[in-house]
Amino acid sequence: MEYLLESNHLCKKFGSLMALQDINLRITRGKIIGLLGPNGSGKSTLIKIINGLMTPSSGELTVNGRTPGVETKKIVSYLPERTYLNEWMKVYELLDYFEDFYEDFRRERAEQMLSNLRISIDDKLKNMSKGTKEKVQLILVMSRDADLYVLDEPIGGVDPAARDYILKTIIGNYNENATVLLSTHLISDIENILDEVIFLQYGQIRFHRSVDEIRSQEGKSIDQLFREVYRC
Amino acid sequence: MAWNLDADRPIYLQLMEKIRTDIISGVYQPGDKVPTVRELAAEASVNPNTMQKALTELERIGLLYSQRTSGRFVTEDEEMMKDTRESIAMEQIQSFLKGMKQLGFEKEEILDMIRDMKED
Incomplete structure (x- = not known):
């Protein structure tokens, strides 16, 4: 069986700091997976390696059997923690930009979601609130027919109502051949949409389990378990 | 919602x-x-x-x-619906009885209380 995402003995060092240590991951299609862990546990480093923005110090990571690069970027849709979009651009220019860049971009889908949220395609990114900007970015990312969606803190900066909309957007747009990997601190808000969780700690995988299994075996929510595992 | x-x-x-x-x-x-x-x-x-x-x-x-x-x-299947309705009722009663037992009531007392309760 071929995994959508696989890593073997993946390590990343920054000087003497081990940011990731012996990460062995097997991720299949059709899942929504939470990448959880406190600050500095290695979430962003792992996400950057998946997207080819950093390379491993040792070990390997593959997406659909390939090392991250031009080919994998065609099938991975990535929402970074910080925006990389040009502030002066209008929404329709961003749509053009995505359409140029990605063969799998579905413009009608993006336009539909924008109109549901009453965001005008003539608006400039610069003039939008932080929450609206985040929604626009998520819409762009979720409007691709990708195999893997990697969302770094997709609900961090938005209010609870917008959070609900974003979660519904994630549920509604991924298909059973795709997988969504998302990192967040706001576990209680998202745990009902997760199939599996990966807990990272000090650059290592603490565990990788199914959410229903945790609930039935431990009798507690992911949020409660998180607070116990990472108690300060 | x-x-x-x-x-x-x-x-x-x-x-x-x-x-x-x-x-x-x-x-x-x-x-x-x-x-x-x-x-x-x-x-x-x-x-x-x-x-x-x-x-x-x-x-x-x-x-x-x-x-x-x-x-x-x-x-x-009406039989199926009826069974389901009854099994939900049993679950409700069991959880109610469990709560009442924790408060120290016996079955007879509970039944009396239910009978004496005014309908609203």
């Missing part, structure tokens, strides 16, 4: 219970088509795979049946 789910029990079980209650209380009538997995998952704000699991379980126990191309439907 997302469905209200407890934090400490498997989600699919709670989804099953909610849909089962909707069937018994007539939100979905016998023979009605139920919404798709995706629609229900979005309504409940849960993972579609989890919703799928809940619907599959409801099919397995016979409350729903699926027709290959046209979707999932509520059973028209």
Whole structure:
């Protein structure tokens, strides 16, 4: 069986700091997976390696059997923690930009979601609130027919109502051949949409389990378990 | 509006219970088509795979049946509906009795209290 995402003995060092240590991951299609862990546990480093923005110090990571690069970027849709979009651009220019860049971009889908949220395609990114900007970015990312969606803190900066909309957007747009990997601190808000969780700690995988299994075996929510595992 | 789910029990079980209650209380009538997995998952704000699991379980126990191309439907088996209604009632009574026992009441006392209670 071929995994959508696989890593073997993946390590990343920054000087003497081990940011990731012996990460062995097997991720299949059709899942929504939470990448959880406190600050500095290695979430962003792992996400950057998946997207080819950093390379491993040792070990390997593959997406659909390939090392991250031009080919994998065609099938991975990535929402970074910080925006990389040009502030002066209008929404329709961003749509053009995505359409140029990605063969799998579905413009009608993006336009539909924008109109549901009453965001005008003539608006400039610069003039939008932080929450609206985040929604626009998520819409762009979720409007691709990708195999893997990697969302770094997709609900961090938005209010609870917008959070609900974003979660519904994630549920509604991924298909059973795709997988969504998302990192967040706001576990209680998202745990009902997760199939599996990966807990990272000090650059290592603490565990990788199914959410229903945790609930039935431990009798507690992911949020409660998180607070116990990472108690300060 | 997302469905209200407890934090400490498997989600699919709670989804099953909610849909089962909707069937018994007539939100979905016998023979009605139920919404798709995706629609229900979005309504409940849960993972579609989890919703799928809940619907599959409801099919397995016979409350729903699926027709290959046209979707999932509520059973028209009246016996089945009656049994389900009774089993929900039993669950309610058991949890009520458990609570009353914790307060130190015996069965006879509880029955008296119920009889003496004024209808509102």
